[in-house]
Amino acid sequence: xxxxxxxxxxxxxxxxxxxxxxxxxxxxxxxxxxxxxxxxxxxxxxxxxxxxxxxxxxxxxxxxxxxxxxxxxxxxxxxxxxxxxxxxxxxxxxxxxxxxxxxxxxxxxxxxxxxxxxxxxxxxxxxxxxxxxxxxxxxxxxxxxxxxxxxxxxxxxxxxxxxxxxxxxxxxxxxxxxxxxxxxxxxxxxxxxxxxxxx
Amino acid sequence: xxxxxxxxxxxxxxxxxxxxxxxxxxxxxxxxxxxxxxxxxxxxxxxxxxxxxxxxxxxxxxxxxxxxxxxxxxxxxxxxxxxxxxxxxxxxxxxxxxxxxxxxxxxxxxxxxxxxxxxxxxxxxxxxxxxxxxxxxxxxxxxxxxxxxxxxxxxxxxxxxxxxxxxxxxxxxxxxxxxxxxxxxxxxxxxxxxxxxxxxxxxxxxxxxxxxxxxxxxxxxxxxxxxxxxxxxxxxxxxxxxxxxxxxxxxxxxxxxxxxxxxxxxxxxxxxxxxxxxxxxxxxxxxxxxxxxxxxxxxxxxxxxxxxxxxxxxxxxxxxxxxxxxxxxxxxxxxxxxxxxxxxxxxxxxxxxxxxxxxxxxxxxxxxxxxxxxxxxxxxxx
Numbered sequence: 001x002x003x004x005x006x007x008x009x010x011x012x013x014x015x016x017x018x019x020x021x022x023x024x025x026x027x028x029x030x031x032x033x034x035x036x037x038x039x040x041x042x043x044x045x046x047x048x049x050x051x052x053x054x055x056x057x058x059x060x061x062x063x064x065x066x067x068x069x070x071x072x073x074x075x076x077x078x079x080x081x082x083x084x085x086x087x088x089x090x091x092x093x094x095x096x097x098x099x100x101x102x103x104x105x106x107x108x109x110x111x112x113x114x115x116x117x118x119x120x121x122x123x124x125x126x127x128x129x130x131x132x133x134x135x136x137x138x139x140x141x142x143x144x145x146x147x148x149x150x151x152x153x154x155x156x157x158x159x160x161x162x163x164x165x166x167x168x169x170x171x172x173x174x175x176x177x178x179x180x181x182x183x184x185x186x187x188x189x190x191x192x193x194x195x196x197x198x199x
Numbered sequence: 200x201x202x203x204x205x206x207x208x209x210x211x212x213x214x215x216x217x218x219x220x221x222x223x224x225x226x227x228x229x230x231x232x233x234x235x236x237x238x239x240x241x242x243x244x245x246x247x248x249x250x251x252x253x254x255x256x257x258x259x260x261x262x263x264x265x266x267x268x269x270x271x272x273x274x275x276x277x278x279x280x281x282x283x284x285x286x287x288x289x290x291x292x293x294x295x296x297x298x299x300x301x302x303x304x305x306x307x308x309x310x311x312x313x314x315x316x317x318x319x320x321x322x323x324x325x326x327x328x329x330x331x332x333x334x335x336x337x338x339x340x341x342x343x344x345x346x347x348x349x350x351x352x353x354x355x356x357x358x359x360x361x362x363x364x365x366x367x368x369x370x371x372x373x374x375x376x377x378x379x380x381x382x383x384x385x386x387x388x389x390x391x392x393x394x395x396x397x398x399x400x401x402x403x404x405x406x407x408x409x410x411x412x413x414x415x416x417x418x419x420x421x422x423x424x425x426x427x428x429x430x431x432x433x434x435x436x437x438x439x440x441x442x443x444x445x446x447x448x449x450x451x452x453x454x455x456x457x458x459x460x461x462x463x464x465x466x467x468x469x470x471x472x473x474x475x476x477x478x479x480x481x482x483x484x485x486x487x488x489x490x491x492x493x494x495x496x497x498x499x500x501x502x503x504x505x506x507x508x509x510x511x512x513x514x515x516x517x518x519x520x521x522x523x524x525x526x527x528x529x530x531x532x533x534x535x536x537x538x539x540x541x542x543x544x545x546x547x548x549x550x551x552x553x554x555x556x557x558x559x560x561x562x563x564x565x566x567x568x569x570x571x572x573x574x575x576x577x578x579x580x581x
Contacts, residue, residue, distance in 0.1 A: 043537070049546070049563050056514070056544050057570040063533060064546045073530065074537050 005176030006112055006194055007033060010084060013110060013168065013196050014038060018081040021045065021106060023067050023098075024088035027054035035060070042080060045070045068093050071101045080106040087192075089113040089155075091145040100162055103199045108167070112194045115171075117151030117187045135174040136191045152187045159197060168196040203270045207283045209241040209290050212266035212276075214306065217343050223301075223336060229326040233315060236340050237306030238262050238298040241282060242290035244346070250581035251346040252288055253337060254278065254297040255354030255361035258429070258485045259477055261305035264297040265290075278355075280560040287568035292581040293350065301336050302328045302484040310480030311412065323409030327484055330357075330492045334364045338372065350579040351375035351572070355557035356524060357485070360492045363532070366509035367494050375575050376509070377568070379516045380557040382528035383502055383535065384493040389523065392432055393486035396425035400479045409480050422479045423470035430469050435520040435553035495535075502535035513543040514571045516564065518556035544571065 007030045014020060016038045022031050025044025028051075034040035044062040046052050055062035063074060067088065083106035089095050090113050102109040114136040115121075121132035131141040137149070150158075152171070159166055171182045171190030182190045204210045216237050223231045239262050244251060254264050256277070265282035267275055282288045282295055299307040302325060310325040341349065352365040352373050359381025366376040385393075400406060403421030407414050431439075443462040458464045498505040513536055517529035526547050536543040546567040550556035556564070575581070 043543075049549070049567075052544075052546050053563070053566045053570050056546075056567060056574065059574050060544070061542050062544050063537075074534050076538065079537075 004029070006086065006172060006192060009170050009172075009176075009194055010086070010110055010112070011038060014040060014082055014084075016040070018042075019079070021075065021080045021083045023071070023083065023085040023102070024091075025051070025055060025060075025062065026086075027051050028058045028060045028062065030084065030086065031055070031060050032058050045074075067098060071098070071105060075105040077104055078107065082106055082108045082110060084110045086112045087114070090148050090150070092148065095148045095150075096158055096162065099158070099164060099197075103164065103197075108196060108198045109164075110194065110196050112192055113155070114146075114149070114192055115152050115187065115190050116149040117153060118191050119188050122188075134191075152190065152193050155193070155195065159195075163199070164197050165199065166195055166197045170194045204267060207285050208275060208279065209266035209283050211270070212239050212241065212263075212268065214239050214262055214268075216306065217340055219336075219339055219343075221339070223332070223339070225326055225332045226329045227326055231301070231308070231326065234301060234308035234336070235306070235312075236298055236301070236308075236336060238296055238340065239264065239266075239276075240297075241265055241295040242293050244294040244344070245581060247580060248346055249348070249350060249579040250293050250576070251341070251344070251349050252293045252295045253341070253349050253352045253365070254282070254288075254295060255333075255337070255352065255358035255365075256297070256300065257354070257356035257358045258489065259426075259473070259482075260358070261303060262297045262299040262307075263305070265295070278558065280558065281565070281568060287565055287572045288353065289572065289576065292576045293572075294346075296340070296344065296346075298337055298340055300328075300333045300485075302481060302488075304478035304481040309478070310409070310484065311478045320410075320412045322412060322480060325480065325484070327487050327491075329488055330360050330364045330494075331368065333361055333488070334368055337361075337365075338369060341372065347372065349373045350581060351377055351575050353377040353379075354381075355379040356381060356554065357489055357492075360489075364492075364494055366511050366513070367505050368508075370508055370510040373511045374579055375512045375514070375571075377514045377516075377571065378529075378532060380518055380521055380524050380529070380554055381532070382524045383495060383532050385490055386528075390490050392428065392523075393490055396428055397483055397486055399424035399428070400483060403479075406479065409483075411479070417474065418479045419474050422474050422477065422482060423467075425479075425482055426473040426477075427466045427470040430466060432523045433554040435522065435551060437520060437551045438553055441551070502531070503538035506535050506539040506541060509539070509541060511541075512575075513541060514567075515543060515545045516548060516557070516567060517546075518548050518550040518552070518554070518564075520551050521554045521556060523554040 020042035022044045052064045083102040124132040171186040172178045173191045263276040264278040265276040299305045302309045314321045352362040354362045359378040362376040400421035403418035405416045406418040446461040495502040495505045517526040533545045548564045
């Protein structure tokens with residue numbers, strides 16, 4: 001199976017044999033890839049029952065829980081090499097707290113999230129005067145799980161404020177490709193960011 | 200004769216009996232010189248003997264977990280929703296063993312069987328057995344059946360506690376443990392419920408210090424009360440409300456203490472039918488085994504230390520409306536397993552049926568169960 005490019009990029013950042021926690025692991029695609037290609041062990045945290053079933057079916061360790069409670073309830077300090085959270089930062093209740101939690105239980109964190117500073121979003125808000133709807137943010141404002149949207153610049157400011165050290169950043173478009181433009185003007189042209197960070 | 204059973208049933212089953220002469224040393228320090236275990240099996244043991252599944256029953260359960268004892272049976276075994284061809288515990292792939300625990304009242308040696316030393320019923324002389332003792336006796340049965348290692352040990356409630364104890368006590372003999380609607384130890388509230396149930400039995404004038412068999416009576420009222428109380432704790436406020444509400448049997452209030460509300464009628468029926476099929480001494484013993492269960496106690500009261508002994512994979516399942524063994528109690532087990540760095544998956548099933556949900560055909564629950572058991576089957580070459 002072809003792995004999504006963002007997941008491919010993430011897995012390249014994870015050393016073989018690492019212990020990984022995947023927050024909001026979905027159907028376990030990333031964990032399965034990490035297990036099969038990089039001998040990674042660990043757990044997924046997932047709220048959707050059908051995704052939990054898919055993970056069990058794939059032979060993965062999955063804990064049925066929401067992220068806000070799950071991390072605090074289940075995991076001690078320094079339990080993992082890497083804590084991953086793909087496309088979930090914008091749906092949790094306390095993203096800033098969650099980032100520090102990720103670095104409490106893990107040595108490193110990796111997150112991906114959609115960029116609210118992408119030029120299309122800016123254009124729709126500035127000229128159209130309405131909340132942006134795009135390929136990465138397809139739902140209208142009243143019917144979306146995305147309650148904490150941010151731009152890359154916002155995220156990096158938060159990391160500075162929380163003394164979180166960003167180790168790497170890759171910016172891609174909705175199809176998870178990258179380009180020269182995105183590398184030069186990430187906050188304007190990038191649709192999805194992948195950050196690796198540590199304490 | 201046309202096949203009277205559903206196609207996903209194991210069909211007609213016959214209990215078997217195994218006698219053990221090797222004395223069993225109990226946690227209490229007492230010794231059972233010899234004993235019998237009654238059990239049922241479903242499916243076929245494969246050539247590698249790797250597809251054995253042990254089913255552990257709960258407080259009022261027995262060895263009859265699936266299928267029918269006769270074509271006239273109205274109801275199948277107590278866990279027929281989970282055991283059978285194509286079901287989560289798929290008898291096309293697994294060899295399933297379901298045993299009546301020591302101290303039970305359905306054929307295995309217990310208070311209502313004769314003590315070989317005296318020729319009289321054991322009654323109150325039957326030693327109090329613990330979950331650990333059950334696990335040891337089940338291990339003897341595994342040896343007798345030629346099963347070195349269970350593909351999985353599975354149980355709900357008190358049965359889940361046995362699965363947990365198996366994982367800790369016999370790590371080399373169990374590949375997976377499925378622990379459903381259980382807890383790693385009882386809370387004070389849970390022990391309190393058990394104590395009220397026991398007092399109901401112990402204070403029944405027909406209890407005769409447990410020697411009621413000789414008197415030709417049973418402590419019917421006490422056992423009935425114990426069951427009525429227990430039954431309330433197995434359901435949820437919501438499920439009782441949905442089933443009975445405040446519905447009356449007659450059209451108007453009677454201003455007396457007879458059966459007026461439908462829920463009263465239901466509880467009395469549950470209590471009365473329980474008296475017909477269960478033994479009061481066994482009920483006392485089973486509730487004590489529940490109270491005493493605390494595997495961490497042997498390991499400095501630290502659950503992760505106890506669970507670090509285990510090497511099997513774990514599936515832990517709880518139900519949202521279960522207040523007898525609430526999801527919080529299952530999460531304690533999960534946390535212990537995570538701290539111990541064991542392989543564990545946990546599912547919290549949305550259900551209105553309370554503790555009894557573990558016996559119900561809830562689609563998400565059966566899907567989780569099925570997915571896990573498919574993986575077990577693949578792993579052990581079943």
